[in-house]
Amino acid sequence: MSDPFRLPHRPARRLPAGGRVDRSAPLRFTYDGTRYTGLRGDTLASALLANGVAGASPSLYRGRPRGIATAGVEEPNALVQVAGPGSEPMLLATTLELYEGLTATGLSGRGRLDPGPDPAVYDKMHLHTEVLVVGAGPAGLAAALAAGRSGARVVLVDDQPEPGGSLLAGHEEIDGVPALDWVAAVREELAARPGVRILTRSTATGYYDHNYLLVAEHRTDHLGPHPVPGVSRQRLWHIRARRVVLATGSHERPMVFAGNDLPGVMSAAAVRAYVNRYAVLPGHRAVVLTTNDHAYATALDLVAAGAEVSALVDTRPEPPAGLVDAARRAGIEVVTGSCVVGAYGDAAVAAVRTAALDADDAVTGPVRDLACDLLAVSGGWSPAVQLWSQAQGTTRYDEDLAAFVPARAAQHVDIVGAARGVLDLAGCLDGGFAAGAEAARSAGFPAAVPATPANSGDTRPSRPRPVWLVPGEDGDPSTWHDHFVDLQRDATVADVHRAVRAGMRSVEHIKRYTTIGTAHDQGKASAVSATGVIARLLGARTPGDVGTTTYRGPYVPVPFALLAGRERGPLFDPVRTTAIHPWHTAHGAVFENVGQWQRPRYFPLAGEDMDAAVLRECRAARAGVAVMDATTLGKIDVIGPDAGAFLNRVYTNAFARLAVNSARYGMMCRADGMVFDDGVTLRLAEDHYLMTTTTGNAAGVLDWLEEWLQTEWPELRVRLTSVTEQWATVAVVGPRSREVLGALVPDLDVSNDAFPFMTARETRLANGVEARICRISFSGELAFEINVASWYGLAVWESVIEAGRPLGITPYGTETMHVLRAEKGYPIVGQDTDGTVTPWTWAWSGSSPGRRTSSENARSDGATPAAATAGNSSACCRSTRPCCCRRARSWSPTPKRPCPSGRWDMSPPATAAPPSAAPSPWR
Amino acid sequence: MLLIACPWCGEREELEFHYGGQAHVAHPAEPEGLSDSQWGEYLFVRDNPKGPFAERWSHSAGCRRWFNVVRHTVTHEILAVYPAGQPKPVILP
Numbered sequence A: 001m002s003d004p005f006r007l008p009h010r011p012a013r014r015l016p017a018g019g020r021v022d023r024s025a026p027l028r029f030t031y032d033g034t035r036y037t038g039l040r041g042d043t044l045a046s047a048l049l050a051n052g053v054a055g056a057s058p059s060l061y062r063g064r065p066r067g068i069a070t071a072g073v074e075e076p077n078a079l080v081q082v083a084g085p086g087s088e089p090m091l092l093a094t095t096l097e098l099y100e101g102l103t104a105t106g107l108s109g110r111g112r113l114d115p116g117p118d119p120a121v122y123d124k125m126h127l128h129t130e131v132l133v134v135g136a137g138p139a140g141l142a143a144a145l146a147a148g149r150s151g152a153r154v155v156l157v158d159d160q161p162e163p164g165g166s167l168l169a170g171h172e173e174i175d176g177v178p179a180l181d182w183v184a185a186v187r188e189e190l191a192a193r194p195g196v197r198i199l200t201r202s203t204a205t206g207y208y209d210h211n212y213l214l215v216a217e218h219r220t221d222h223l224g225p226h227p228v229p230g231v232s233r234q235r236l237w238h239i240r241a242r243r244v245v246l247a248t249g250s251h252e253r254p255m256v257f258a259g260n261d262l263p264g265v266m267s268a269a270a271v272r273a274y275v276n277r278y279a280v281l282p283g284h285r286a287v288v289l290t291t292n293d294h295a296y297a298t299a300l301d302l303v304a305a306g307a308e309v310s311a312l313v314d315t316r317p318e319p320p321a322g323l324v325d326a327a328r329r330a331g332i333e334v335v336t337g338s339c340v341v342g343a344y345g346d347a348a349v350a351a352v353r354t355a356a357l358d359a360d361d362a363v364t365g366p367v368r369d370l371a372c373d374l375l376a377v378s379g380g381w382s383p384a385v386q387l388w389s390q391a392q393g394t395t396r397y398d399e400d401l402a403a404f405v406p407a408r409a410a411q412h413v414d415i416v417g418a419a420r421g422v423l424d425l426a427g428c429l430d431g432g433f434a435a436g437a438e439a440a441r442s443a444g445f446p447a448a449v450p451a452t453p454a455n456s457g458d459t460r461p462s463r464p465r466p467v468w469l470v471p472g473e474d475g476d477p478s479t480w481h482d483h484f485v486d487l488q489r490d491a492t493v494a495d496v497h498r499a500v501r502a503g504m505r506s507v508e509h510i511k512r513y514t515t516i517g518t519a520h521d522q523g524k525a526s527a528v529s530a531t532g533v534i535a536r537l538l539g540a541r542t543p544g545d546v547g548t549t550t551y552r553g554p555y556v557p558v559p560f561a562l563l564a565g566r567e568r569g570p571l572f573d574p575v576r577t578t579a580i581h582p583w584h585t586a587h588g589a590v591f592e593n594v595g596q597w598q599r600p601r602y603f604p605l606a607g608e609d610m611d612a613a614v615l616r617e618c619r620a621a622r623a624g625v626a627v628m629d630a631t632t633l634g635k636i637d638v639i640g641p642d643a644g645a646f647l648n649r650v651y652t653n654a655f656a657r658l659a660v661n662s663a664r665y666g667m668m669c670r671a672d673g674m675v676f677d678d679g680v681t682l683r684l685a686e687d688h689y690l691m692t693t694t695t696g697n698a699a700g701v702l703d704w705l706e707e708w709l710q711t712e713w714p715e716l717r718v719r720l721t722s723v724t725e726q727w728a729t730v731a732v733v734g735p736r737s738r739e740v741l742g743a744l745v746p747d748l749d750v751s752n753d754a755f756p757f758m759t760a761r762e763t764r765l766a767n768g769v770e771a772r773i774c775r776i777s778f779s780g781e782l783a784f785e786i787n788v789a790s791w792y793g794l795a796v797w798e799s800v801i802e803a804g805r806p807l808g809i810t811p812y813g814t815e816t817m818h819v820l821r822a823e824k825g826y827p828i829v830g831q832d833t834d835g836t837v838t839p840w841t842w843a844w845s846g847s848s849p850g851r852r853t854s855s856e857n858a859r860s861d862g863a864t865p866a867a868a869t870a871g872n873s874s875a876c877c878r879s880t881r882p883c884c885c886r887r888a889r890s891w892s893p894t895p896k897r898p899c900p901s902g903r904w905d906m907s908p909p910a911t912a913a914p915p916s917a918a919p920s921p922w923r
Numbered sequence B: 001m002l003l004i005a006c007p008w009c010g011e012r013e014e015l016e017f018h019y020g021g022q023a024h025v026a027h028p029a030e031p032e033g034l035s036d037s038q039w040g041e042y043l044f045v046r047d048n049p050k051g052p053f054a055e056r057w058s059h060s061a062g063c064r065r066w067f068n069v070v071r072h073t074v075t076h077e078i079l080a081v082y083p084a085g086q087p088k089p090v091i092l093p
């Protein structure tokens, strides 16, 4: 397959020596179906450039040819999808480490999720540390060293395979040795300290409150697409740090001129990284365009690597003489006070046109053509303040640096090096040492500030001259359709102009209107350039007058699989099962989830669908006997001398005078009078009640009770304990349930007189198990609930089945339960209510006064109609004294009269005359 | 995610806690004496300051105790932690 962007007729672009690539380790890889060879140490991008491949797919909307533009995480163009199990889309060629057999396909802005399963393991780690340093460039290494020497725990995080940051791309010297030797020594010292942890291939993606950061570590991605046994593919670190030092570096900005998207137009710093770090020459004949000192090093390195530099175009009329002299000595023509006003070429840049600019950035004088296959551009430097901004730190526009720099911190964080606008090596080391020592000190570890070693090769830059919008040779901004502001979004100056003409002034509005900065790269490199264009079009003096957008996490795209970690499949959410669950499974139950509980929905026999099964189960409950696992109902022990008084306050009806071994239905409201929960509460002893709640609301009710007990009524001597899982509950239901009980507990008199409705008996079953049997009903049938310690649940269930077998006892599930209770008109809190239902409207939902009692728990039983609502005295909306909505306790469908306060009095009507329509008590 | 110092357990992740809204909103002693708007104030109206704010937290996945926190609503800095029932500490602006 021929690649239209491949540049023919060129010698090999891999330099014969240098770089941090292993020439003894050639790696074969495939890109867009063509096979190539790279080296260990390459990224996919550097390997493609070494093969003369532009390395990006055509643009998303306009189909324009694009190429690799950067050497890092800010890359706007070079998106790929990597083949393999769990094929991952939207990866950057510039950050993807090459491995043997890598197979990638270029993407035009859109990837495809792999529908197959992802066999890799992703996991999480939680870590506390005194000092977290983000970025292992010179400033970050210095900070980690200073903090680490204090004995404080230090974590150093960097996204590259090895520390060094910008030093990897240059040839500076520190302490009299090559900078990377110094880096190696620092790394060795840090690694020897037990309290220091270095995480490479790890990106800090999010910075949250109280110095809580997420770090995504790539553990095996550089080895290949297949899972490595025993090692997670990626790991998400949750790190809590006393102090954070951000040494996140900076991104070189692109410039906005005609044709600035052509393959071969690259960041000057990226060109330098490809030459020095990867030993790749991205072009043979280059033009360098710069607004600042930094690109001079790129020009010199290109010449040293054997490329021709046709011209170095500096926007500044008077660049520093030393730099100009050095360039000219290397044979480079330096063109000052000028700019590239257009780049041209079919599939890639073939020529640029340059012209002088006046003080207002207007073209003056003649335009000149320069042939080239590489245009290295430095539009200035934007401190990487993304994490700083996520941590709520503010920025301000610095005119001397022409950049937004950190201003005020909102957390215990410092920011050093290029990330705060310090661009010289000595300044980065100074700032790093000082910040690291200070971070350790303020975390309680006295630390000295190490002396900054001698260093050379990267001096303090002079003032840049940004040109935010390079004018086109003709037309006006409305026609500049090839001046790209956001390459990934194909957004141009003409698009921004249209937004401004439509009346937009805010960067945030224009960003949303034009989609600038919203692609995968989130405008890391281009956002400030875009702000500059907006400023020009609005007539503002500087981007600082327009302002910047705020940054949100994640800093780089993060796979959902990593966020999920091991919490997927069965581990996604805890599953709760009852002691009787194995029986349900063995007998073909179809389950449904109720909260986290798995409950049998119905028990189909062979050939039955749900309707047939439910009809059969209902018939058994109505005409014979049926049995349900009711274990999942919430159960709360309410114990203490004031337990009765407490229940009086939390329920709308009274419990203090309930007889021991008797049960009462209660309804619970929130302070706003809305129904919150209901259930039957049983008094087990003078100072001991057992409250039941709806299945899904058990934890919420316990929280609610605790809240009122602790914060409003701390004087009450009551303790609450969840005992849901301590008791298994078997509900035996139906007109013949009494016969089953008789067989189970021969010694217990279960006659209506001896064991009336809403009472309980402590007894021992025939099989010797201690049990509490309650005569309460769920769905209006005669019913008994057998409560036993959980570990006897299955055995007791089986003995109930055995005892009922002669009577055709039928297990049933939640579906039948719903049919039974609905046919009786019993609503369920949370299913038939939605938090806007008062006891009063709830009661009205019943079809007759006798049935307005309701609920999963409420239940009058068929043998004793109309009983459950028998509340009388006080309590409800958390007052210790009567109030209106408190009186909802004995709700009636008839509003009698408004309270003096204006709220409805819901005391029982003298005569129960139903209203003609259901009014709202809150009007 | 906040790091909250439970008065009983020490510093724990926010995940372990349950938020309880503004602190020091006492249940009215005599609700029946209140007008609708006064009752509505109690139920629904809370302060929303930009700055120190006294609020309730429960260590629901820990000791299950309720307590109070003064938190700066802009920076999330926690300025004070004190048991339920104690008066609001004086926080200097």
Ligand SMILES: [Zn+2]
Residues within 6 Å of the ligand: B006, B007, B008, B009, B010, B059, B062, B063, B064, B065
């Ligand atoms: Zn606690």
